[in-house]
Amino acid sequence: MNLRLREAKVGHVSQTPLLELDSWLLEAGGMHMVLGGNGSGKSTLLRSILGVHPFLGGDVVLEVGSREWGPADRNHWVNHLAFVPSMPPKQVGLTVKEVLELSGDVGDALGQNPRMKAWLGLRLSQLSDGQAQQVMVARAVLQSPCWVVLDEPTAFLDVAAQNEMWAMLIRHVEQGGSVLMATHDLRGVQRGLSITTPEVKAKSSISLLRKRGVVHLSVEATLEELESEFEGNALG
Amino acid sequence: MSLRGAGVTALVLALVAGHVFWGEVAMSPWEVLLAAKGDASSELHEVVLQAVRIPRVLTAAAAGVLLAWLGLLMQTWFRNPLAGPGVLGITSGGSLGVALAVLLGWGMPTWLGASLGCIGVLILIGMGARRFASPVTTLVFGLMISYAASAAVTVLESSASAESLQTFVFWGMGTFGKATLWQAATLLGLMVMLGGWMRWRSGWLDAWLLGEELAQTMGVSQARMNREILLVTGLALGWVTSVCGPLAFLGLAVPHVYRFFHAGRSHRDSAFGVAAWGVILALAADGLVRFTDAGGGAHWPLNAVLAMLGAPVVVSVLWKRTHDWS
Numbered sequence: 001m002n003l004r005l006r007e008a009k010v011g012h013v014s015q016t017p018l019l020e021l022d023s024w025l026l027e028a029g030g031m032h033m034v035l036g037g038n039g040s041g042k043s044t045l046l047r048s049i050l051g052v053h054p055f056l057g058g059d060v061v062l063e064v065g066s067r068e069w070g071p072a073d074r075n076h077w078v079n080h081l082a083f084v085p086s087m088p089p090k091q092v093g094l095t096v097k098e099v100l101e102l103s104g105d106v107g108d109a110l111g112q113n114p115r116m117k118a119w120l121g122l123r124l125s126q127l128s129d130g131q132a133q134q135v136m137v138a139r140a141v142l143q144s145p146c147w148v149v150l151d152e153p154t155a156f157l158d159v160a161a162q163n164e165m166w167a168m169l170i171r172h173v174e175q176g177g178s179v180l181m182a183t184h185d186l187r188g189v190q191r192g193l194s195i196t197t198p199e200v201k202a203k204s205s206i207s208l209l210r211k212r213g214v215v216h217l218s219v220e221a222t223l224e225e226l227e228s229e230f231e232g233n234a235l236g
Numbered sequence: 237m238s239l240r241g242a243g244v245t246a247l248v249l250a251l252v253a254g255h256v257f258w259g260e261v262a263m264s265p266w267e268v269l270l271a272a273k274g275d276a277s278s279e280l281h282e283v284v285l286q287a288v289r290i291p292r293v294l295t296a297a298a299a300g301v302l303l304a305w306l307g308l309l310m311q312t313w314f315r316n317p318l319a320g321p322g323v324l325g326i327t328s329g330g331s332l333g334v335a336l337a338v339l340l341g342w343g344m345p346t347w348l349g350a351s352l353g354c355i356g357v358l359i360l361i362g363m364g365a366r367r368f369a370s371p372v373t374t375l376v377f378g379l380m381i382s383y384a385a386s387a388a389v390t391v392l393e394s395s396a397s398a399e400s401l402q403t404f405v406f407w408g409m410g411t412f413g414k415a416t417l418w419q420a421a422t423l424l425g426l427m428v429m430l431g432g433w434m435r436w437r438s439g440w441l442d443a444w445l446l447g448e449e450l451a452q453t454m455g456v457s458q459a460r461m462n463r464e465i466l467l468v469t470g471l472a473l474g475w476v477t478s479v480c481g482p483l484a485f486l487g488l489a490v491p492h493v494y495r496f497f498h499a500g501r502s503h504r505d506s507a508f509g510v511a512a513w514g515v516i517l518a519l520a521a522d523g524l525v526r527f528t529d530a531g532g533g534a535h536w537p538l539n540a541v542l543a544m545l546g547a548p549v550v551v552s553v554l555w556k557r558t559h560d561w562s
Contacts, residue, residue, distance in 0.1 A: 083449075092446060093495070098501065102446075
């Protein structure tokens, strides 16, 4: 299912929206990277798409052919968009098994990431940030076989944990899912996209949020190109 | 059933039996059974059992379960180990209601005054919660109501007669011993309601532990959950306070005791164990109250006993896990 933003205005105060977007299509089956500095409106955009923050104008829909659904259709939305926050929840006494069971079958999750088997009986609070974030990604994939939406998911992870997470996301996309990720980790984006298949890459996108709008960059962009775009737009 | 589960169940049964069979009026176990059937040789035995011991043990058990569940619910809702049923100010509203009834001499029974006070605060909190999205803001609002109600109570106390003041102070000490059988039955009814609601919403409550925003993206309707929590908490706590006095501390302590002994953390798995420990703490405390009453020495009020039993338990639990209460 494609995700389409239509004339969406994102922000907190309607006089001064953080983002004013034209039509923006996020194609199903791709990995869509939204880059932007602090305060660019990345998180607010994701929260608006997830339906937990209202748009100031315009809307977002999931579409297949001529059929479309909006966030007001809560059940449909929740079954097709799942969220992974930046920081895994702290001080949660639920076990990994209990967390996964909230969203689906534990066996399915272990099929995605067999390493989690060793942690099933541990509490979420006993895991490292990297392990906990893998559990949160696995849970999101159980909730939604369609879109997984991540807000700076690698911010608290070391390189090994980042690689694990990217592997899970790529597996999700290869199994027909889609990924929307907000991040300022340019190196991660470049490396992550470089290991996807050409088919996935063709459906993927990199977009850079800048003052009140968005620029779309090539998925083939090198790290240097991403950095110069990021810096140029962050300053401008 | 695990060994631990069997032990907890045995403890519950032993305490219930102790409360039924032991008392100031000496009765053999056989006489107790006859009195329960209505065939006792002495009318006193029937009255003692049916009008005193049974309502009291049912009230203590049901109030223990309700307060324990409410404590768990508040700790989940605020994701804070220090939350308890008292934080919303509902108990303080009950105190104010009783203060008005007793100290101003409005001639209402204390349970009715407490009910009206609790309902008043519940309505206020409900209005506040519609405006405040976050439970934490509601919590601060509840605290402020608490302080305001306590202040009003102090004003009433300062100009009350000595006799009415004594009635009010005794009410504030709490007791399981004043409830009638129908009041005990309504507490049991509320227990069924709250237990059913928690089981129905256990998925939402578990998801809530992962964070407000994440829970919403998992299908939890925050507005609906807030409304439902306020309603079930207000009804259950309001009625417990009306019948037994302000006993909120029990609810804060029991989930910690449960977490100390048991592994399950999902609301579905922990509901039974938390309830069992609620019964244990309530009956153990009431046993001590009854024992001191029967001894003829100093009377130990229920609230004092609950805090004496509960506070060290909570501290010892937190002592071991300063970094992680989960």
